Amino acid sequence: MTLEADTLEHPEEAQATDKPRRILIVEDDKAAARAMAEAVEDLGCEPIVMRSFDDGVTAAGLADFAVVIFDRMLPGGDGVDAIARIRAGGSTALILVVSALGRAANKIEGLEKGADDYLAKPFDPEELRARLRALLRRAEMTVLDNDLIAFGELEIRMKARTVHVKNDHVPVSPKEFELITYFAQNAGQVVTRMQLLEHVWNLHFDPQTNVVDVHVGRLRRKLETAAGRAVIHTARGEGYVFDPTRGDA
Amino acid sequence: MKPVRLARSASLRLTLAIAGLILLAALLAMAVQYRTASQALERQEAQILQSDIDSFAELYDQRRIPALRAAIADRAAQTAQGQALYLLQNREGQTLAGNIDDWPEGLPAMAGGVSDAAPRVFTHAQGVEYNGVARVLPGGFPLLVARANTLTADTLTEMRGTIAWMALVLVAMAALTGGFVSRLVLRRIDAVNALADRVAEGDLAARLPGERSPDEFGALETHVHDMLDRIQNLNAATNRLSDAIAHELRTPLNRIQQKLDKLEGQPELVQELHGELKATVRIFDALLDISGALAEQGQRPGLVPLDLGQVVGEVFDLYDPLAEDSGLSCRCEVAEGLRILGDRSLLAQLISNLLDNAIKFCNPGDTITLSLRNAGGRHVLEIADTGPGVPDEIRSDLFERFTRAERDRDRPGHGLGLALVRAIAARHGAKIDLPRREKGFAITIAFPVLEG
Numbered sequence: 159m160t161l162e163a164d165t166l167e168h169p170e171e172a173q174a175t176d177k178p179r180r181i182l183i184v185e186d187d188k189a190a191a192r193a194m195a196e197a198v199e200d201l202g203c204e205p206i207v208m209r210s211f212d213d214g215v216t217a218a219g220l221a222d223f224a225v226v227i228f229d230r231m232l233p234g235g236d237g238v239d240a241i242a243r244i245r246a247g248g249s250t251a252l253i254l255v256v257s258a259l260g261r262a263a264n265k266i267e268g269l270e271k272g273a274d275d276y277l278a279k280p281f282d283p284e285e286l287r288a289r290l291r292a293l294l295r296r297a298e299m300t301v302l303d304n305d306l307i308a309f310g311e312l313e314i315r316m317k318a319r320t321v322h323v324k325n326d327h328v329p330v331s332p333k334e335f336e337l338i339t340y341f342a343q344n345a346g347q348v349v350t351r352m353q354l355l356e357h358v359w360n361l362h363f364d365p366q367t368n369v370v371d372v373h374v375g376r377l378r379r380k381l382e383t384a385a386g387r388a389v390i391h392t393a394r395g396e397g398y399v400f401d402p403t404r405g406d407a
Numbered sequence: 408m409k410p411v412r413l414a415r416s417a418s419l420r421l422t423l424a425i426a427g428l429i430l431l432a433a434l435l436a437m438a439v440q441y442r443t444a445s446q447a448l449e450r451q452e453a454q455i456l457q458s459d460i461d462s463f464a465e466l467y468d469q470r471r472i473p474a475l476r477a478a479i480a481d482r483a484a485q486t487a488q489g490q491a492l493y494l495l496q497n498r499e500g501q502t503l504a505g506n507i508d509d510w511p512e513g514l515p516a517m518a519g520g521v522s523d524a525a526p527r528v529f530t531h532a533q534g535v536e537y538n539g540v541a542r543v544l545p546g547g548f549p550l551l552v553a554r555a556n557t558l559t560a561d562t563l564t565e566m567r568g569t570i571a572w573m574a575l576v577l578v579a580m581a582a583l584t585g586g587f588v589s590r591l592v593l594r595r596i597d598a599v600n601a602l603a604d605r606v607a608e609g610d611l612a613a614r615l616p617g618e619r620s621p622d623e624f625g626a627l628e629t630h631v632h633d634m635l636d637r638i639q640n641l642n643a644a645t646n647r648l649s650d651a652i653a654h655e656l657r658t659p660l661n662r663i664q665q666k667l668d669k670l671e672g673q674p675e676l677v678q679e680l681h682g683e684l685k686a687t688v689r690i691f692d693a694l695l696d697i698s699g700a701l702a703e704q705g706q707r708p709g710l711v712p713l714d715l716g717q718v719v720g721e722v723f724d725l726y727d728p729l730a731e732d733s734g735l736s737c738r739c740e741v742a743e744g745l746r747i748l749g750d751r752s753l754l755a756q757l758i759s760n761l762l763d764n765a766i767k768f769c770n771p772g773d774t775i776t777l778s779l780r781n782a783g784g785r786h787v788l789e790i791a792d793t794g795p796g797v798p799d800e801i802r803s804d805l806f807e808r809f810t811r812a813e814r815d816r817d818r819p820g821h822g823l824g825l826a827l828v829r830a831i832a833a834r835h836g837a838k839i840d841l842p843r844r845e846k847g848f849a850i851t852i853a854f855p856v857l858e859g
Binding site: 187189190192193231258259260261262263266278279280281282283333359361362363364365366367369372373376 | 653654657658660661662663664665666668681684685688689691692695696699721724725726728729732750752753755756759760763766767819820824
């Protein structure tokens with residue numbers, strides 16, 4: 159099966175045809191909850207806010223949520239412990255833990271206990287939106303073992319681990335291939351440096367220098383040279399957008 | 408720490424000392440006993456001799472020589488060979504009666520020292536020792552009565568033998584008891600020592616298994632356990648406090664961050680403030696990571712077997728392009744298959760901090776070398792560069808939190824990178840060294856090897 163970028167369903171557009179998807183927010187801090195609700199609304203989804211651990215776990219079982227955002231250190235318990243209970247309740251929602259326990263060790267603990275993503279507080283709203291978009295996309299794109307992912311004239315062959323632009327081979331390093339694969343999975347959307355570091359390098363701490371920029375820069379130059387126009391764009395603030403169909407820089 | 412060897416055990420020495428004293432006292436008592444017994448025997452012999460010679464003398468007084476001769480002959484006949492000697496001579500030295508022919512050689516004849524007042528010990532036929540008394544009866548008849556020492560000597564020999572055996576048995580018993588007692592004590596003490604070792608290595612949750620016995624060892628163990636409980640509670644409280652601080656401060660920081668987004672008109676200032684917030688959070692994280700790693704120092708839980716070379720390679724690959732873009736040449740020499748017990752995330756952070764520093768402080772044209780090899784029974788990670796090195800004045804407290812060189816004040820950073828490196832190394836039981844180089848900075852971190 160070939161996945162065409164042109165037919166990719168953007169979550170933002172989803173609400174036009176369908177009823178908006180719901181995202182459960184379990185957070186006791188009002189300001190954080192409001193910021194989360196705004197981010198959810200920005201993505202065209204419907205936020206439902208709960209303020210305690212037990213209410214959150216109960217609510218997760220009552221309706222069909224696309225994503226559950228769970229705080230840790232809530233009145234009544236640790237959001238990481240809620241993951242197993244939400245899963246046991248039969249919910250298939252993807253779980254994003256957002257917590258002030260933001261060290262790499264905390265993140266790894268959360269991910270190992272079944273969180274689908276982990277975001278440390280304080281968070282940039284843009285980072286939260288990027289994480290939510292990636293999760294929503296993961297929820298809707300179940301099949302990703304396509305051998306060929308094509309975006310117009312840019313083709314990524316998963317098994318051969320090659321990239322072609324206009325049928326010309328673009329030599330990429332193994333890491334660059336993983337980078338472009340992750341970009342492709344989130345095509346058209348902002349991907350942050352932390353997301354890249356976590357998914358491509360499996361590192362959960364924030365390095366002092368923006369090492370990721372150098373890698374993205376190299377890949378970006380290779381693709382730009384081959385395509386004759388920008389493929390990876392710099393997003394305001396925190397990240398990049400992979401969009402081969404967009405022409406501007 | 409190695410367990411105390413039996414030979415060096417204080418309890419063994421104490422038990423042996425006590426046993427030795429008791430043994431000495433027993434030997435002394437037996438020696439006194441022996442001496443008393445031998446003196447008693449001697450006195451008894453002397454009395455027998457005295458009464459013998461007295462009765463002969465009396466017989467002579469009453470019934471003269473013929474009766475005495477008959478009595479002596481009679482007595483000599485009754486006496487078993489070698490038990491006693493009797494001899495009666497006349498004035499001319501002719502033997503009148505007795506069981507020996509002549510006055511024994513070596514025993515001074517009559518007028519000599521032998522008298523009934525002073526019994527003399529002498530040797531006669533076949534080397535048998537005799538104890539004898541002599542008296543010259545009125546009319547010039549020398550009379551000798553002697554009894555063999557054999558019986559006394561045998562008794563005393565037997566006694567000495569018994570004493571020797573007793574001493575041997577006592578020594579053996581002392582050694583056995585000492586060994587047993589100290590083994591018993593050592594086992595209990597060793598258990599507490601082993602526990603203390605585990606705690607010193609960082610396993611605060613370590614406890615002795617089983618029930619506490621109602622003796623002094625049980626009391627010691629209970630005290631140690633109470634102490635450990637308290638330390639563990641304090642530690643947990645400290646950890647909870649750090650987490651709470653992080654949480655309580657992050658929440659208002661989060662509100663600031665969310666409100667920043669609402670600001671309009673000064674995008675550059677907002678961007679700068681975002682950067683400041685991020686740096687603040689980074690300091691938090693570094694401090695929490697440092698205290699977290701130090702708190703978990705030496706604890707096995709959380710560490711998994713991993714290929715250190717692989718982690719080194721991954722982080723090197725992450726930084727290599729950055730170094731290249733900064734005009735540095737970067738080399739990575741990693742031996743294969745060097746496995747340790749480690750936490751991948753922490754190790755990656757350690758290598759990342761060191762590479763970050765090297766890249767930050769080196770100038771274009773410098774070289775950074777990252778190597779991993781096995782040396783001296785450890786897996787040694789070395790990061791060396793040809794950069795400006797470290798000023799001597801901060802070399803000694805390079806690993807302390809917030810240590811920065813004066814000349815680097817205008818460079819970004821908070822002086823937490825190396826403190827975290829040290830904490831992570833300690834978490835892995837690794838030793839850090841700063842070998843002096845002619846040029847640049849070098850650091851080696853020697854990890855314990857994972858066997859098998």
